[in-house]
Amino acid sequence: MRTVTATVNGVTRSAETEPRALLSDFLRHDLGLTGTHVGCEQGVCGACTVLVDDVPVRSCLLLAVQADGRRIETVEALAQDGELSGFQRAMRDEHGLQCGFCTPGILMSVTAAEREGLTAEQTTTEVLGGHVCRCTGYQGIRAAIEHHWQEAGR
Numbered sequence: 001m002r003t004v005t006a007t008v009n010g011v012t013r014s015a016e017t018e019p020r021a022l023l024s025d026f027l028r029h030d031l032g033l034t035g036t037h038v039g040c041e042q043g044v045c046g047a048c049t050v051l052v053d054d055v056p057v058r059s060c061l062l063l064a065v066q067a068d069g070r071r072i073e074t075v076e077a078l079a080q081d082g083e084l085s086g087f088q089r090a091m092r093d094e095h096g097l098q099c100g101f102c103t104p105g106i107l108m109s110v111t112a113a114e115r116e117g118l119t120a121e122q123t124t125t126e127v128l129g130g131h132v133c134r135c136t137g138y139q140g141i142r143a144a145i146e147h148h149w150q151e152a153g154r
Contacts, residue, residue, distance in 0.1 A: 001019075004017050006071070006072050007071045008027070008033070008074065013031055016030070017065075019063070022062065025064065030064075035075040038060055040060070041060045043058040045131070051111070052072055055112070056108055074104075075103075078107060085107075087110050089148075090145070090151070094147050099134075101135075110127055120145050120149035128142070
């Protein structure tokens with residue numbers, strides 16, 4: 001076992017984990033943060049995307065020990081004081097989710113794109129291309145991106 005300590009959603013957290021444990025397993029099983037979903041375990045679907053030091057990463061491809069000492073942000077950090085983030089509201093308003101399985105990863109990738117200053121078009125092409133959504137056909141998600149960028153005055 002190995003102790004991994006990271007700043008997760010603004011709070012320093014430590015837990016014992018197996019050296020071969022994935023970051024997704026560390027977050028879900030060791031820290032109890034189940035918002036990060038695991039779909040393919042091969043880095044293809046994007047459902048497990050979290051931000052590590054502000055960079056979107058597939059948590060199913062990173063060992064937990066590689067995140068030791070790093071800043072991690074999960075979907076649980078987006079809503080503040082019970083209020084959805086702007087993009088979460090846009091996803092709701094534009095029906096950008098159905099089953100919700102891919103949603104946490106998309107939320108995290110779009111959040112990173114917004115912080116990076118990408119345009120709505122760049123976000124749609126560069127970010128959504130890395131996520132598999134089997135329910136929505138992406139139309140609601142694209143509409144949510146446009147809606148949110150317009151509301152943010154971008």
